[in-house]
Amino acid sequence: MRQPKYALAAYDVEAEDDEIWALCADAGNLFGDPRPPARGTYELLGCAPEGALSTALACARADGSAPLGFLALQILDKKGERVDEWCLEDVRVLSDRLCARDMSLLDITIEARQSPHNSFDYPQCPPLSPGYRLLGAEDEARGSCRDLAYVENSRPDLVEPSVRLLGCSPQGALRTALDAGEEDLGHAKLIRLDASGRAVQTAVEGELIAWIPSGRGLVDLTLEPWSERPPTAAQEVWELWDDGRPALPNSWSRCGTEGRRYWLDTVRDNHVAHKPDAAPGGTYHLDGRHITDEPGFFCALGEAVNGPGGYFGWSLDALADCLCGGWGAGWPFKLVWHDAEVARICLGLTPRIDNRPWTFEELLEFLAAKGIDVRLA
Structure with missing residues (x-):
């Protein structure tokens, strides 16, 4: 009989x-994949178009x-100098x-979506x-404009259904609250378990708002x-971790790009902290057969350094942090x-809109700049 898939724990940081x-x-x-960013209508007011905008x-x-x-x-100050960017x-x-x-x-009317990397919701000039x-x-000139106006959309916000936790066996403070008929059941986090009952990863955090008997x-x-829900790709990743940390290399290769991204979250959450690094000067073998996208590179690199289910960064910034020590490789x-x-x-084949994926050559340049001796085989 399959053990419970989840544990509900008190939320206490x-x-x-x-x-x-x-x-x-x-x-x-x-599970819930994030909605695509909403497209809005904007007006570039007092615009002098150049280059591609004119075309x-x-x-x-x-x-x-x-x-x-x-x-x-680019937001300009009174001297025409860059203050910030949106x-x-x-x-x-x-x-x-x-x-x-x-x-x-x-006055030019455009339709667009905000970049997810914007640090504020709307630009404002000083x-x-x-x-x-x-x-x-690529910082090529497209002209200037004196102001930006947003034409508000009437698109309604979709309400996501609450998470239902099924067949739960309450204990501890929750059992006490239910027996006392309390309405405030508290804040909790839901943890995914493997088949042996070991915690794999926190799935979601939120407030318990209701309960009913289920026999x-x-x-x-x-x-x-109140936290983001795990994406649908998490289901496939958790199935691969159902028997514990994967023992076979390249288990992540069965996942698509979104699944590989979530795999990186999972291996990071399961990294063994405080384990001594291997001695400097070692050699690690990167299995490149399945590196067909950027997350695949980091999945393979984590395994090269720390074995199946291993982690050694999920981005270049995270990789740079790992190189500082404490993540397995000296x-x-x-x-x-x-x-x-x-x-x-x-x-690097995805057309550039904002943050283009790194190309093979750019990855090599980054690794070389960090003092990693890469040999292609």
């Missing part, structure tokens, strides 16, 4: 050990609309009209600023999440990259 409130047979409405504007006049791609708005992605030029305040300029300098993905002394609980070391031609062909 200060506690060293989780206080288990219940073991749960299963969960419903748990797209001419096409829009002829065809009704035209793609522009990435657009950065970006739009997948920009499409819709129309234009003469600017009422200055007939030599244009006093006496001339406005924004417009740039492309044989068990209850079904309702959890209202720096410097040699990396023998087998079947490197797979990565050379596959990496």
